[in-house]
Amino acid sequence: MKQKKSYKSVPAAAVVKEYRLAIIGIWILHILTVPAAAFLIWRGISGQTILVNGIFEAIVALFANYLIRVLKTLKLNQVNRILTFDCDPVKYEAIFRPIRDGGWKAPVYTLNIARALYYQGNWEDAKKELEKISMKPSKSLFYLQCQNLMVSCLESEGDFDRIIKIREQVKKQVASAKEKSNFAANGRQLLNIIDGALAFRRKNVTRAREIYEDLYDNATFTLSRITALWKLAQLDQLTGANYTASDRCDYIIDAGGTTFYVKEAEALLDRCCKRVPKPESEPEPEEEVEDGAE
Numbered sequence: 001m002k003q004k005k006s007y008k009s010v011p012a013a014a015v016v017k018e019y020r021l022a023i024i025g026i027w028i029l030h031i032l033t034v035p036a037a038a039f040l041i042w043r044g045i046s047g048q049t050i051l052v053n054g055i056f057e058a059i060v061a062l063f064a065n066y067l068i069r070v071l072k073t074l075k076l077n078q079v080n081r082i083l084t085f086d087c088d089p090v091k092y093e094a095i096f097r098p099i100r101d102g103g104w105k106a107p108v109y110t111l112n113i114a115r116a117l118y119y120q121g122n123w124e125d126a127k128k129e130l131e132k133i134s135m136k137p138s139k140s141l142f143y144l145q146c147q148n149l150m151v152s153c154l155e156s157e158g159d160f161d162r163i164i165k166i167r168e169q170v171k172k173q174v175a176s177a178k179e180k181s182n183f184a185a186n187g188r189q190l191l192n193i194i195d196g197a198l199a200f201r202r203k204n205v206t207r208a209r210e211i212y213e214d215l216y217d218n219a220t221f222t223l224s225r226i227t228a229l230w231k232l233a234q235l236d237q238l239t240g241a242n243y244t245a246s247d248r249c250d251y252i253i254d255a256g257g258t259t260f261y262v263k264e265a266e267a268l269l270d271r272c273c274k275r276v277p278k279p280e281s282e283p284e285p286e287e288e289v290e291d292g293a294e
Contacts, residue, residue: 005078008086012094015079019099022075076108083112084221087257089119107133108142114149119223121260123156137169139183144170148190155197167194200231209235223259226252230261237272245272 007015083092093116100109114129130153135146147166154163174187196211209232216228229248236245249265256262 005081006086007079007082008088012091015082015091015095016098019075019079019095023072026072026075080112083115083119084223087119087223087226087255087259089116090258092116093120111142111146111149118149118152119259121263123153127153127157137173139173139177139181141183141186143173144183144186144190148193151190151194151197155201160198160201163194163197167191167198170194196231200235203238205235205239222255226256226259226261230264233265233268237268242272 079095082088082095093113096109096112096116100106100113110129110132114126117123117129118126126149130146130150133146135143135150137143147170151163151166154160154166170187170190174184174191177184177187192211193215196208196215199208199211212228212231212235216225216232219225219228229252233245233248233252236242236248246269249269252261252265253269256265
């Protein structure tokens with residue numbers, strides 16, 4: 001099985017150069033393909049060729065145009081692995097900031113800069129970057145990605161009233177989407193993430209643990225696993241399961257790269273979990289402790 005391309009040992013400047021060249025190449029293909037597709041479609045409609053041949057030519061041209069968009073997405077996803085698998089938001093920012101500030105103004109680049117800032121622990125600047133993007137409710141994965149990151153920033157800020165409002169917006173979009181659509185599936189996951197944040201805030205330990213264990217079990221990226229593990233480590237510490245918290249922190253420190261989770265995990269170890277001997281059995285998780293927070 002072919003391995004995914006890794007940029008782990010590639011300097012940020014080299015990644016920027018390669019990405020720009022790849023996207024420029026794809027743009028050139030796009031420029032050449034669009035008029036060709038239009039011409040072939042015109043030939044079929046105007047009767048300049050046999051109808052069956054015209055339809056076939058038009059389908060080929062449209063497929064080529066679709067393939068070009070797929071290539072752009074695949075290239076971006078390759079670079080995204082620097083954050084999602086290598087957990088290196090510092091390098092990720094060093095790639096997308098010069099791309100965006102160099103004149104490529106697509107909203108996805110601003111989102112990626114915001115993600116890089118958040119995972120470095122700079123949630124205030126991450127939020128400022130997000131606010132540059134239009135986030136009107138829509139049935140797009142980009143909308144969900146923006147709202148997901150905004151929820152994380154607001155959770156760090158303690159603005160749970162706004163998180164609840166976002167939840168209502170997302171819930172409405174999901175309810176009106178096709179049940180089996182990719183948007184609906186990702187929307188339900190975002191609602192689960194929001195519910196986890198609210199349960200954690202309210203110290204509803206049982207519910208929060210259930211959600212974050214589910215998010216961990218279904219995580220497809222290293223970064224997603226670490227995010228869920230950090231929440232679980234805090235819940236472990238809250239309920240006195242310090243040995244388990246220590247184990248989770250060790251994994252976060254080992255795999256967390258340049259994310260803020262590493263320093264937070266180190267601080268948690270120093271504060272209450274360092275050198276904790278493994279008990280014969282750890283205490284059962286406590287039931288939720290409601291503090292009235294909304």
